[in-house]
Amino acid sequence: MNKIIGYTQGTFDLFHIGHLNLLEKAKIHCDYLIVGVNSDELVKEYKNKDVIVTVDERAKILRALRCVDEVIITSSLDKVKYHQLLNFDKIFIGDDWVNDERWVQTKEEMANLGAELVFLPYTQTTSSTILRKKISDIMPF
DSSP states (O other), X not given: OOOOEEEEEXXXXXXXXXXHHHHXXXXXXXXXXXXXXXXXXXXXXXXXXXXXXXXXXXHHHHHTOTTOOEEEEESOOOHHHHHHHHOOSEEEEEGGGTTOHHHHHHHHHHHHHTOEEEEEOOOTTOOHHHHHXXXXXXXXX
8 A cells, every 4th residue: 555645835933733733634634744844035935024933943843743754844835846856645735725726726736746635624713923913912023
């Protein structure tokens, strides 16, 4: 039996329960979970904000999780590129992106490559954005 390789990618800044929920749920759908951590430069480029926790520290946190088998540092949002590199069977994202145009296109691209895009339940009670706001209300950055 072939192992099912899964992949997800994110910033994972201010690691929180929503991140953990996504990773644990992703691991249920695969035998080997690879997590791409967006580089500090990539986050600045596409989110136009600085991370609070450096990429090396974010990667170290992710490597410590039982549900994560491998961590890579990513410099692009191009999922086709990472599929070519990693040859994953499934790619995971929160279901808050289900109707997003970019992810509709990604779903088609992945299907054409033989990979399945799996939308996982998004944890609505917390996010890095919510945490940033709460922190900045107390201590402005």
